[in-house]
Amino acid sequence: MTNSNQLVGSCTRSRELFDWVSEMAWLTKADRIVWCDGSEQERQRLTELAVATGVLIPLNQNKRPGCYLHRSNPNDVARSEDLTFICTPNREEAGPTNNWMPPKEAYRKLRDRKLRGWLEGSMRGRTMYVVPYVLGPMGSPFARVGIELTDSLYVVLNMRIMTRMGRVALDLLGGSGDFNRGVHCTLDLNPRRRLICHFPQDNTVWSVGSGYGGNALLSKKCFALRIASYLGKKEAWLAEHMLILGVESPHGEVTYVAAAFPSACGKTNLAMLRPPKSLDGWRVFTVGDDIAWMRVARDGTLWAVNPEAGYFGVAPGTSVRSNPNAMEMVRRDTIFTNVAMTPDGDVWWEGMEQDPVDGMLDWQGRPWQNGSGDKAAHPNSRFTAPMRNNPALSPSADHQQGVPISAIIFGGRRASTIPLVFESFDWTHGVYLGSTMGSETTAAANGKVGVVRRDPMAMLPFCGYNMGDYFSHWLAIGGILRRPPRIFMVNWFRKDGDGSFLWPGYSENMRVLKWIVDRARGRVAAEETPIGCTAGSSESRAGTELANRMLLIDKGLGHHLKDSS
Numbered sequence: 001m002t003n004s005n006q007l008v009g010s011c012t013r014s015r016e017l018f019d020w021v022s023e024m025a026w027l028t029k030a031d032r033i034v035w036c037d038g039s040e041q042e043r044q045r046l047t048e049l050a051v052a053t054g055v056l057i058p059l060n061q062n063k064r065p066g067c068y069l070h071r072s073n074p075n076d077v078a079r080s081e082d083l084t085f086i087c088t089p090n091r092e093e094a095g096p097t098n099n100w101m102p103p104k105e106a107y108r109k110l111r112d113r114k115l116r117g118w119l120e121g122s123m124r125g126r127t128m129y130v131v132p133y134v135l136g137p138m139g140s141p142f143a144r145v146g147i148e149l150t151d152s153l154y155v156v157l158n159m160r161i162m163t164r165m166g167r168v169a170l171d172l173l174g175g176s177g178d179f180n181r182g183v184h185c186t187l188d189l190n191p192r193r194r195l196i197c198h199f200p201q202d203n204t205v206w207s208v209g210s211g212y213g214g215n216a217l218l219s220k221k222c223f224a225l226r227i228a229s230y231l232g233k234k235e236a237w238l239a240e241h242m243l244i245l246g247v248e249s250p251h252g253e254v255t256y257v258a259a260a261f262p263s264a265c266g267k268t269n270l271a272m273l274r275p276p277k278s279l280d281g282w283r284v285f286t287v288g289d290d291i292a293w294m295r296v297a298r299d300g301t302l303w304a305v306n307p308e309a310g311y312f313g314v315a316p317g318t319s320v321r322s323n324p325n326a327m328e329m330v331r332r333d334t335i336f337t338n339v340a341m342t343p344d345g346d347v348w349w350e351g352m353e354q355d356p357v358d359g360m361l362d363w364q365g366r367p368w369q370n371g372s373g374d375k376a377a378h379p380n381s382r383f384t385a386p387m388r389n390n391p392a393l394s395p396s397a398d399h400q401q402g403v404p405i406s407a408i409i410f411g412g413r414r415a416s417t418i419p420l421v422f423e424s425f426d427w428t429h430g431v432y433l434g435s436t437m438g439s440e441t442t443a444a445a446n447g448k449v450g451v452v453r454r455d456p457m458a459m460l461p462f463c464g465y466n467m468g469d470y471f472s473h474w475l476a477i478g479g480i481l482r483r484p485p486r487i488f489m490v491n492w493f494r495k496d497g498d499g500s501f502l503w504p505g506y507s508e509n510m511r512v513l514k515w516i517v518d519r520a521r522g523r524v525a526a527e528e529t530p531i532g533c534t535a536g537s538s539e540s541r542a543g544t545e546l547a548n549r550m551l552l553i554d555k556g557l558g559h560h561l562k563d564s565s
């Protein structure tokens with residue numbers, strides 16, 4: 001039974017927040033309510049509890065200080081797109097690409113006492129954590145407050161890394177009632193009682209039956225993309241599934257680029273890219289690796305912030321060659337999910353480019369035999385790491401106004417048809433390219449992997465309203481941009497007749513970025529073709545020669561490329 005005294009210690013000045021937490025505590029019958037303050041003592045206390053209850057397994061603290069392993073329920077390893085709903089008053093608002101449920105029906109299913117709603121009494125014997133968080137840099141006009149109520153310690157500890165979490169959020173909220181209301185309960189992790197419901201009109205998300213990141217860290221896909229895209233449409237801004245990076249030239253000039261790729265198609269790697277030696281003097285800095293909130297400034301330029309404070313990256317395929325900065329980043333303060341464990345308490349995954357050692361445990365904690373054909377790490381195993389540990393973090397990552405965007409890239413995973421890079425003729429054509437984009441599915445979502453599907457702007461699973469209105473919104477934003485970023489399309493994943501990747505990818509993508517930056521700054525000419533503007537023939541010849549050379553040097557690279565995150 002909830003003790004209302006426990007709510008008194010909440011330190012919120014928001015009556016609406018207090019009342020809402022009380023209402024949810026009453027509905028779920030949580031035994032205890034813990035308001036998270038984001039302090040270091042709290043981290044230690046909750047981590048100890050997570051270890052004591054088997055939620056986290058400590059890794060070798062000499063090798064990986066502050067690092068832990070979590071093994072999820074094997075039925076709960078990826079986003080559940082089929083169980084994700086947009087609950088708007090009418091179907092039209094959710095549009096043809098979203099699952100739709102009327103809000104009344106969703107609320108009834110989850111909370112109606114007579115119908116034994118799934119949340120009714122769902123936290124009996126459990127603790128309800130109140131997780132206040134801020135999306136966007138502190139002090140930024142972009143910043144928004146969310147509150148996630150959850151029964152999962154794993155979620156709390158991940159939210160600490162992924163967002164600016166704790167007292168800072170309550171301070172920012174003050175007495176206001178303007179916050180995203182997120183309710184999360186793992187129930188019994190039964191896929192038949194799993195639902196992720198979004199109520200854009202109520203700025204609310206209710207997610208039950210899953211502990212997986214994209215379903216359960218409500219700040220991420222639920223608030224920062226689905227709900228935020230709806231708010232962006234109402235308030236004339238964009239919430240996008242995009243990384244943000246800064247490219248610094250040898251002369252110290254920095255150009256910011258945002259890039260949309262579907263899940264597990266290389267956003268984290270591109271955002272953290274270390275250029276090859278042959279492009280000495282060029283550097284890449286990460287502003288964000290997954291989500292961009294973008295606004296048109298008074299002077300008609302586009303500015304972006306990363307709403308998050310950490311990265312929830314795909315582990316397989318991450319190596320010293322593919323992403324040296326990520327390998328350095330995950331040496332400390334990282335929660336690994338569903339990777340393999342070595343006998344000395346370190347982590348391992350396919351594509352790490354280190355030989356597996358004897359005596360490893362696979363992602364489910366079972367002894368793993370090299371050569372058995374089974375994956376040691378789950379293909380969608382993840383690391384959750386704070387952005388401050390990224391050696392390539394941009395000094396502007398916490399900038400209140402964000403960074404000015406000069407170029408936007410759209411990219412899918414396509415074995416054929418789409419060339420390495422080309423530029424749209426203008427904003428409208430760029431919107432057309434983004435909206436017709438296709439990509440092969442990956443392990444980031446449940447379902448078949450490797451099937452080409454349309455994934456407009458990499459937002460198919462994340463647009464919180466009608467996709468047709470979303471395209472109109474992009475066109476309308478183009479109408480108020482006085483200096484629109486140039487829009488490009490890329491494809492790192494094209495294969496030859498033998499099934500080998502044609503482009504080496506990873507650090508060599510710097511060559512493509514350089515061309516994009518040079519185009520955005522009006523420094524190089526391009527050839528107009530029916531599909532758009534392409535690199536002049538000398539550049540493309542050089543690119544093809546380079547790709548061929550790389551393939552000869554390392555025919556085996558294609559194998560690793562498949563797992564890029």
Ligand code: OXD
Nearest residue numbers: 214263264290312444
């Ligand atoms: C992610 C995803 O986790 O897109 O970022 O699935």
Ligand code: MN
Nearest residue numbers: 241262263290
């Ligand atoms: Mn993503």
